Amino acid sequence: MDKGISKAVIRRMPRYYRYLGELLENGVERISSNELSKMMKVTASQIRQDLNNFGGFGQQGYGYNVRFLYDEIGRILGLTEIHNVALFGVGNLGQAIANYVRFEKLPFKMIGLFDVDKKKKGQIVSGIPIMMIDEFEDFNKTHRVDIAVLTLPKDAAMPVAQKLADLGVHAFWNFAHVDLEMPKDVVVENVHLSESLMQLSYNMTGR
């Protein structure tokens, strides 16, 4: 996993990607680190340091080629290929995430929605009929699932994740409020909403 680039730098990459995408949309072809610095409210030296990690994208007196840098960061972030996504737990949050993934302009494709509630079977959400979780094993034989989204209750998340990992799913976007214990070759990205709320609450007390 370690490609010699610090985690902190990697964490900042999506934000560069977003700003560069907006520049592209506005027809901007090149930008200096100073201009980017003003837009992003990050020092120009931080920008130069961050982007130097990926080789010489900037040229003295010219600045950065926006398209090149955007594509390069997209490549580094693994955004040059489509990732098939299946979602487990089609409650309110699951439905919202299914729609979210559908409408973002990122290369993630929702290909299956799974739940345990028989009443939901066949209901269409974001253009996809809901299937039962016990149908996933068969589904998985004919579909390549790159990422599983877990929008399940806490207690259901670990057993479902374990089953999916056994069936060969190696990446999880986990919204369940639990730390998944998974084999080393499995990648987990957590979105713990309550922790984010607590962070906000903490920051409010200091005012």
Next chain:
Amino acid sequence: MDKGISKAVIRRMPRYYRYLGELLENGVERISSNELSKMMKVTASQIRQDLNNFGGFGQQGYGYNVRFLYDEIGRILGLTEIHNVALFGVGNLGQAIANYVRFEKLPFKMIGLFDVDKKKKGQIVSGIPIMMIDEFEDFNKTHRVDIAVLTLPKDAAMPVAQKLADLGVHAFWNFAHVDLEMPKDVVVENVHLSESLMQLSYNMTGR
């Protein structure tokens, strides 16, 4: 805002809070840093260092009093008082977040839902009738809003946030894919779902 505790420590606090809450639910009254270390997959020395920031909660040979530590961390995180929350943008994600806040056992209370779509006016979501955003100014005169949740499209988020800040809202939980530029006394906590997905995608490429 700086209380002399590092941001990294503060970021880890909600996770301690979650584990201690689970211990309490299971009737555990005290725990050693070694036991907590095994549960949380963090070194015992990290735990001792983290918790030392908040004063002597642990006692040699006794370990930590779970209830005391839980309450103390809750106090530090600002979870001892109820925070009133209003949400702006009642689409799929907004509805999911409204339900989420309602059912979490945290002291955040959803008191208002606002949208610009006239067709939504009066519809009930999570027990609350949707109001129009231009009704907020009046609503705000009779209700104390501590936190605004922004589940709005990118282009709408900044103007709405500006208006709310002018009306005295000083904390934002922002799901819009944009960096809010706010006065220094305003607290913003971002949940950028697409950045989280990109992080996952990056980590997948290293496998």
